[in-house]
Amino acid sequence: MVCLVDHDQRHLPLYADGCQFQTTVSSALMAEGLAVRQTLSHAHHIGITKIWLRSDSLSVVKAINSISKPMNLYGILSDIEVLSSFFSFCCIFFVPREENGPSDILIKACLFHSVTTWAEII
Secondary structure, eight states, X not given: OEEEEEEOTTSOEEEEEEEEOOOOOSOHHHHHHHHHHHHHHXXXXXXXXXXXXXXXXXXXXXXXXXXXXXXXXXXXXXXXXXXXXXXXXXXXXXXXXXXXXXXXXXXHHHHHHHHHHHHHHO
16 A cells, blocks of 8 residues: 655645555565555656655565665565665654554555455446
């Protein structure tokens, strides 16, 4: 699940853009890596030049910031490295889910909508 959210100075969401649901990934770590890659790609595509990306996956943040990349994520992490160079400012850091309140709620709402929409199609 990817959801690009812009916050105001009180850290309240101003808008959400680019929600995407993927059904087939080999691991949670890969899903998180794909989410970061898609978010950076989408942000670059819509003209954002500075990005501060928060993830509640400590493993993926460590992998992104590590010099040695895990082989199973090498391609995704390489893409993230290239994409991050397109921004004048790019910071990717860990934030615990319980401290990521409004964004976590928004992502869950997008997920609920994706699941209910998919269920209605069947």
